[in-house]
Amino acid sequence: MAHYWAWGGKYIGFRNGNYLYSKKGTPIGCFNNSEVYDFNGRYLCEVMNGRLIVKPGKCVVGGTMAKPCNMSGTAYADYAGYAMIAGYQDFVWDE
Numbered sequence: 001m002a003h004y005w006a007w008g009g010k011y012i013g014f015r016n017g018n019y020l021y022s023k024k025g026t027p028i029g030c031f032n033n034s035e036v037y038d039f040n041g042r043y044l045c046e047v048m049n050g051r052l053i054v055k056p057g058k059c060v061v062g063g064t065m066a067k068p069c070n071m072s073g074t075a076y077a078d079y080a081g082y083a084m085i086a087g088y089q090d091f092v093w094d095e
Helices: none
Strands: 002-006 011-016 019-022 027-032 035-037 043-048 051-054
Touching (some): 011 027
Antiparallel strands (some): 011 019, 019 027, 035 043
């Protein structure tokens, strides 16, 4: 199980299989290599240097996947953020 933080340092959640779950255990999306898509196939974010970051305007549409059941959540501290890369945005997920 891998854990993921946003580029800005906020703890987002964890990966179990090909699914990304929030820290409360809510399914966020599914992985396709290093990119994450929602359950309708729309691009959400990608993994870069172990953190989640968004490339605005990326209109890639992947295949749809069934939304899995909720899981038990996890709790981790936030990290210091990285300097933002030009042309990207921080991944934000609020529950």
